[in-house]
Amino acid sequence: MSILNRIAIKNDMGDWMTVPFNANGKSMATNGYCLVATPTCGEFTNREDKIKSVYPLEQNQNKPIKLQEIKDKLALFPTVDCFDETEQKCNACYGSGLVDFEFDYERKSYELEGECPICEGEGTTLQTSKIPNGKKNLTTINYFKLVYVHLMLSV
Numbered sequence: 284m285s286i287l288n289r290i291a292i293k294n295d296m297g298d299w300m301t302v303p304f305n306a307n308g309k310s311m312a313t314n315g316y317c318l319v320a321t322p323t324c325g326e327f328t329n330r331e332d333k334i335k336s337v338y339p340l341e342q343n344q345n346k347p348i349k350l351q352e353i354k355d356k357l358a359l360f361p362t363v364d365c366f367d368e369t370e371q372k373c374n375a376c377y378g379s380g381l382v383d384f385e386f387d388y389e390r391k392s393y394e395l396e397g398e399c400p401i402c403e404g405e406g407t408t409l410q411t412s413k414i415p416n417g418k419k420n421l422t423t424i425n426y427f428k429l430v431y432v433h434l435m436l437s438v
Contacts, residue, residue: 287312289312305325306330381399382398
């Protein structure tokens with residue numbers, strides 16, 4: 284079974300999507316969420332008329348981007364130092380995860396045991412080292428998001 288047959292959708296979303304097809308000089312298959320294209324590899328039905336409704340060619344920039352290009356651009360982003368975190372016994376509850384609470388109301392004292400608010404009942408906290416570990420991360424202010432980007436796997 285070819286990869287195209289594995290991708291083709293097997294429900295009634297669109298009868299033409301249930302089998303691989305040819306369009307734009309390639310053999311393709313879709314599951315309704317992604318489209319896989321390979322060099323023409325079979326006598327599949329030409330579906331260029333159908334594919335325009337789900338893969339509008341006028342909006343397709345069809346611009347290949349090499350992984351190295353992305354890596355090179357990301358290397359230009361500012362970075363920050365990373366610090367190691369170590370798990371340590373919580374000093375507030377002495378590692379038990381529980382603490383005693385006391386409060387007074389109308390001249391009476393009340394005491395109750397509950398979850399430690401410092402470690403949230405875990406008994407441990409994370410301590411961040413003061414010395415960087417030598418690793419770098421992108422600063423969070425430089426994150427970007429690709430919106431409405433559809434990637435086509437071309438083999």
